[in-house]
Structures are given as C-alpha cells and as structure tokens.
Amino acid sequence: MTTYNPPAQVNPYNFFSMLEQNMGGLPLSKKAVSYIRVSSRRQSERGGGDDEGYSIPAQRELNKNKALSLGATIVETFIDRGESAKTNDRDDLQAMLKYITENKVDYVIINKVDRFARNRLDDALMTDMIYKSGAALISATEGIDDTPQGMMLHGFLATIAEYYSRNLATEVMKGMNQKVKAGVTPCRAPIGYLNVQEKDEQGREVRYVVVDEERAPLVKLAFTYYSTGDWSVLDLAAYLESRSLASRATPKKPSKPITENKLQKILTNPYYKGIVTYMGVQYEGKHEPLVDTVTWQKVQDVLASHRNGERSRIHNHFLKGLLCCGTCGKRLIVHNAKSQSGAYYPYFVCAGKLGKGEQRKQRCKQHAVLIPKVEEAVEKLYDQVSLAPETRQLLEAWLIEEIERSSESSKAEIADLEKQRRKLKDEEAKLLQAHYAEAVSLELMRSEQQRIGDSLADIETRLAKLTAGTKELRAMLMKVLDLMQDCCQTYKHAGEFEKRLMNQAIFEKIEVNPDGTIEPVYSEIVGLLIDPRLQAALNDQAPKVV
Numbered sequence: 001m002t003t004y005n006p007p008a009q010v011n012p013y014n015f016f017s018m019l020e021q022n023m024g025g026l027p028l029s030k031k032a033v034s035y036i037r038v039s040s041r042r043q044s045e046r047g048g049g050d051d052e053g054y055s056i057p058a059q060r061e062l063n064k065n066k067a068l069s070l071g072a073t074i075v076e077t078f079i080d081r082g083e084s085a086k087t088n089d090r091d092d093l094q095a096m097l098k099y100i101t102e103n104k105v106d107y108v109i110i111n112k113v114d115r116f117a118r119n120r121l122d123d124a125l126m127t128d129m130i131y132k133s134g135a136a137l138i139s140a141t142e143g144i145d146d147t148p149q150g151m152m153l154h155g156f157l158a159t160i161a162e163y164y165s166r167n168l169a170t171e172v173m174k175g176m177n178q179k180v181k182a183g184v185t186p187c188r189a190p191i192g193y194l195n196v197q198e199k200d201e202q203g204r205e206v207r208y209v210v211v212d213e214e215r216a217p218l219v220k221l222a223f224t225y226y227s228t229g230d231w232s233v234l235d236l237a238a239y240l241e242s243r244s245l246a247s248r249a250t251p252k253k254p255s256k257p258i259t260e261n262k263l264q265k266i267l268t269n270p271y272y273k274g275i276v277t278y279m280g281v282q283y284e285g286k287h288e289p290l291v292d293t294v295t296w297q298k299v300q301d302v303l304a305s306h307r308n309g310e311r312s313r314i315h316n317h318f319l320k321g322l323l324c325c326g327t328c329g330k331r332l333i334v335h336n337a338k339s340q341s342g343a344y345y346p347y348f349v350c351a352g353k354l355g356k357g358e359q360r361k362q363r364c365k366q367h368a369v370l371i372p373k374v375e376e377a378v379e380k381l382y383d384q385v386s387l388a389p390e391t392r393q394l395l396e397a398w399l400i401e402e403i404e405r406s407s408e409s410s411k412a413e414i415a416d417l418e419k420q421r422r423k424l425k426d427e428e429a430k431l432l433q434a435h436y437a438e439a440v441s442l443e444l445m446r447s448e449q450q451r452i453g454d455s456l457a458d459i460e461t462r463l464a465k466l467t468a469g470t471k472e473l474r475a476m477l478m479k480v481l482d483l484m485q486d487c488c489q490t491y492k493h494a495g496e497f498e499k500r501l502m503n504q505a506i507f508e509k510i511e512v513n514p515d516g517t518i519e520p521v522y523s524e525i526v527g528l529l530i531d532p533r534l535q536a537a538l539n540d541q542a543p544k545v546v
Contacts, residue, residue, distance in 0.1 A: 030072035032107035032138075034063040035096050037080045037115045056081075059111040059140075066109050066140040074109070097126065100133040109138045185209045185287060186278055190271055191247055191258070192219035192290055209287040216290055218245040219266065223291045226267060227298035229305075230321060230504065237263045267299050280446050281435060282453070294464045297457040317371070318500035319378065319510075325350040326513035327366040335368065346371040348512065366514045377518045378503070378510065382488040385506060385522070385530050392485050395529055399477050410466045417466070421459050428452050480505070480525060 036059040056079060067074045076099060078092040100108060108130050110116045116137075117123035130137050138144060143153055189195050189209045193216070197207050218240055225231050225239075241257040249255040258266070266272070273296040274289035275282045291299075323332040332348040339345065348371055352364030387395070431448055434440040440448075483490070483505060491502055508521040528534065 030070065030106040031075045031104065032067045032070070032072040032109050033096055033100060033105055033135075034060065034067070034074045034077040035093065035108060035110050035116065036060060036063065036077065037090070037093075059115070062111055062140040063109045066138060067107065070107060070138065072107055075103075075105070093126075097129055100130065100135050105133065105135045107138050108135050109140055111140050112142060113139060113144065185271075185276055185285065189287070190269055191245075191262075191266065192216045192272065193287060194248075211288050211290070212248075215245060215248075218243055219272065220290050222263065222266060223272065223295055223299055226302060227295050228504065229302045230500075232306075233263050233267070234260045264303075267303060270296070272296065280442060281432075282449055283432075292464075293457060293460045297461060318496045319348075319371075319374065319503065322503055322507060323348060323374065323510050323512055325352060325364060325366055326511040326519065328352040328364040329511075330364065332369075332512060334371070337368070348374055369512055369516050373516055374512060374518065377516070379488070379491060381510075381518070381520050382491045382506075385484055385526060386486055386488045387481065387484045387529070389485065392481050396477070396481060414463065414466050417459050417463050421456065421463070424452050424456050424459070480529075484526070484529065 036056055038056055038059075060077065063077075064074055076096075078096040078099075080090045080092045096108070099105075113123070117126060127137055143149070144151075184207075185193075185195075192212055193209050194212045195207065196210055197205065200206050221243075222236060222240060222245075226233070226236055231239075237258055237260045240263065246255045246257050247253075247262070270277060270282060271285065271287075272289065272291045273293050274285050274287065276285040276287075277283075317334050320334060321331070324330065325332060328350065330350055330352040333351050335347045335349040336344045337347055347368035349368045350364045350366050353366070428449070431440065431445065431452070435442075435445045483502065487502070487506075491499060494502065506523060506526050508523050510521070511519045513519065522530065
C-alpha cells in the first residue's frame with residue numbers, strides 16, 4: 001500500500017524568492033529601499049539572543065521578505081547603528097531620504113514604526129517626504145501601507161511610539177533620581193575606582209563602586225601634590241605618567257596615559273571627595289572618598305589662582321620657587337649660559353635682570369650665581385636645623401604638653417563651628433527636599449548648593465586645624481621631628497624630588513646675596529623648633545647629670 005505524503009506548506013516569502021530565481025535571476029518589477037535601525041552598538045554587533053528581533057540580521061531578513069511579498073527588489077539598504085529614534089538627525093536616515101528624492105523607488109520598507117521615528121512631528125514630516133517622492137511607507141511587521149486603514153494604523157502606532165519614548169525617559173529619570181538620592185553612582189566611576197557587577201543570593205543583579213587599589217594611590221598623590229601650589233597641571237600629568245597612571249582599558253579602547261586635560265577633570269571632580277553629581281545637583285555618595293574636603297578645597301583654590309594659565313617649568317630644579325634675590329627680592333630663575341667653547345654652565349639669575357625698554361634702567365644689578373654653589377650652601381643649612389637626639393626628646397615632651405593645653409582652650413570654638421556645620425547641613429537637606437518636591441528651580445538649587453558648599457569648606461578647614469586630635473597631631477609632629485633629626489645626612493643622600501619636598505617643609509624662602517651667601521627664612525614650625533631661646537629654656541628644664 002502506497003502512503004500519501006501531502007506537500008509541505010508553501011511559505012509565500014520563499015515562493016517569491018523561487019519565482020525570482022526561476023526568472024533567471026532577473027529583478028522583480030518594483031524597487032524598494034530598506035531602512036534598519038538598532039538603538040545600541042551591542043545590537044549592531046550580534047546576530048541572535050534575547051534581542052534578536054531588533055538585531056540587524058533579523059530586520060534585514062524581515063524587510064527583504066516583505067519586499068518579495070510586494071513583488072519588489074531591495075535596491076539599497078540604509079542602516080543606523082546605535083542611534084536613537086527621538087530625532088531624525090541620523091546619517092543613514094537622511095541618506096535614505098535623499099536617495100528616494102533622486103531615484104525612482106516604489107517602497108520604503110521599515111521593520112516597525114518605532115524603528116523609524118519616536119516623534120510624531122518627525123514621523124509626519126518624513127512620511128510626507130516619502131509619499132511626495134512617489135514611494136509608499138511599508139512596515140514589515142505591522143499593517144502599515146498606503147491604504148486608508150494602513151495610514152490610520154500608522155498614526156496610532158506613531159502616537160504610541162512617542163508615548164513609549166517619553167514615558168521611558170520619565171521612568172529612567174525617576175529611577176536615576178532615586179539612585180542618586182541613595183548615593184549610588186549612576187554612571188561609570190572615574191579613574192581611581194572600579195565598577196563592580198555581581199549577583200546576590202536571590203540572583204538579583206547588584207552594582208556598586210570600589211576603590212581601584214592600583215590607581216587610587218596615584219590619584220590621591222595628584223591631589224596632595226597639586227594642593228601645595230608648586231606644580232602645574234602639565235608637569236604633574238607628566239610626573240603621573242612616569243609613575244604609570246593610565247586610564248582603564250576597555251574592549252574597544254586601550255589604556256592611555258593621563259593627559260593635562262584629563263588631570264584637570266580629575267582635580268575638579270567632586271566625586272573624589274565623596275559627592276555624586278547628577279543634573280547639576282550634588283548628593284552624598286556611598287563610595288569611599290579618596291580626598292578629604294580640606295585638601296580638595298585647597299586644590300580648587302590653587303586652580304582658581306591659575307585661571308590665567310600655567311607655565312610649564314622648562315628648566316626645573318628642586319630649589320626653584322624657593323630662592324629669591326637678596327638685592328631686590330624677586331625670584332631667581334634657572335639659566336643655562338653657553339661659553340665660547342660650547343659648554344653650558346647652570347646659573348640662578350634674578351628675574352629682575354630681565355626688564356626691557358624703560359625697565360632696563362631699573363633692572364637688578366645682582367650677578368648670576370652658579371647653581372652648584374647655591375646647592376652646596378643650602379646643604380650646609382641643614383646642619384643648623386639638625387636636632388640632636390636629646391634635644392628631640394625634650395621638644396617632643398614640650399610639644400605634647402602644648403597640644404593638650406591648646407586643645408582644651410579651643411573646645412568652645414570647635415563647638416561653635418560644629419553648630420554652624422549642623423545648621424548648614426540641615427539647610428542643605430531642606431533644599432534637597434524642596435528640589436525633590438519641585439518647589440525650587442534647578443538654577444536656584446545649584447547656586448544655593450554652591451553657597452552652602454563654600455561655607456562648609458571654610459568650616460571644615462577651620463575644624464581640621466582645631467580638631468586634629470592629640471593622636472593625629474602627635475603623629476604629624478613625630479614626622480617633623482624625624483625629618484629634622486640628623487636631616488643633614490638625609491638631605492645629602494635624597495633624590496631631587498625628596499630634596500624638593502624637604503626644602504618646602506623646612507624653608508619659607510631662601511635669600512641669595514650678591515656674594516653668593518644665603519639667608520634662610522624658615523617655616524613657622526621649624527623656626528620655632530630651632531629658636532635658640534626655646535632650646536635654652538628646654539635645656540634648663542632638663543635633668544642634670546651628676
């Protein structure tokens with residue numbers, strides 16, 4: 001007995017494909033263009049998965065099959081990758097509209113209306129342009145065509161697409177506002193931090209930010225160094241590059257050194273002091289700050305003082321910026337003089353000698369001084385500030401006693417400052433609540449936050465000086481005393497960068513006289529510690545050895 005097998009169901013798309021092949025490969029009579037859009041780069045680079053319906057291969061196939069069902073051949077395909085449909089300012093969309101005005105086309109085939117436009121005005125204007133060119137707008141998955149019913153459905157779908165787009169934006173904004181209110185970082189964390197994504201015990205996705213142990217120390221160093229006012233952004237960027245500070249690599253972007261512009265952004269980003277900024281409004285973040293508010297404010301003050309520009313130190317030296325002329329008081333700069341034999345000799349020259357025109361008459365008469373001679377004289381100064389072990393012990397005991405006494409006398413001032421800080425914090429919290437309730441404009445919110453932030457920064461600076469507890473202050477003094485104990489030998493064996501830091505800690509400035517001798521002006525604390533009267537008084541209090 002013979003079994004009857006019914007023919008397989010004929011797919012109409014395959015039917016037109018076979019028809020075209022049976023015609024010897026000749027194109028069908030009508031022409032169409034295909035427009036495809038994906039909203040993310042990820043969709044443009046994949047051919048399957050959960051979002052397969054929105055991928056380029058899927059849209060291409062659906063549009064091709066729709067053209068075949070209409071008896072048309074797709075003559076051009078236009079693809080916008082990673083583009084939003086909120087605007088018609090899309091390269092391939094504009095190229096498609098230009099193409100149909102210059103070429104005879106019967107159909108413009110899209111996958112769905114929301115792939116075409118999510119703005120009713122744009123949709124209407126582009127549809128009108130398509131029909132005026134003599135083509136019809138066709139959807140591969142919806143019943144949109146040039147019939148009255150199809151055009152009515154098109155209007156409904158365009159309205160729904162716009163509603164979806166606007167509602168989605170509103171929901172996203174609402175969600176982002178809730179996140180930043182809770183201190184969550186709403187975007188990729190800056191250099192010095194790492195974004196972590198993992199799942200909790202219930203399988204829910206959890207995202208948070210942690211400190212990047214590799215880069216964070218160098219970011220902290222950048223703030224510390226720049227707050228001294230002795231670095232330009234360009235010089236500091238070059239130094240950080242030498243210490244291998246670079247951006248994080250991504251699958252599409254390699255790691256790059258920190259440039260001057262990137263460092264400028266780092267130094268002005270309040271994220272590093274624990275603040276999340278969203279839509280111009282600042283919120284307390286959950287992430288760990290890398291910089292305290294006092295140091296951050298110092299950096300902003302230095303940047304503000306350099307708004308007219310910074311000059312990179314072409315001739316850098318560990319004494320530069322510290323030396324001044326003993327005749328006119330102006331700073332000394334580095335100058336490399338060239339002899340007739342072609343040899344170079346490094347000098348410190350008074351900036352007052354560089355006047356031109358009428359200023360030539362008032363130029364400083366002090367001669368240049370060889371740099372090695374000044375270096376040797378500064379090295380000898382460290383003999384004068386070196387502390388003997390027994391003197392150091394007496395100073396340590398006296399300073400600790402003074403710290404305890406001063407901390408008692410400053411308690412009232414600390415209490416008053418803390419009261420002011422609480423008042424400002426309460427004012428800031430009320431301001432945020434008013435902003436959440438849309439009772440305060442964004443512009444007013446920003447200006448008020450700036451005012452409160454400036455006041456809090458001033459209070460934090462004053463409190464830092466007053467509330468450095470005995471333990472912290474003692475630790476700092478130990479470092480100063482350690483530095484001064486036998487500091488002559490330490491200075492001789494230090495590198496140029498360490499010498500620069502030591503000089504900044506020990507001296508306020510150093511005057512260089514015409515005869516090459518130097519006169520130091522010590523920093524306040526060092527001047528106190530080496531004051532002969534203090535050391536004589538301490539020696540009188542020291543127990544006598546019989």
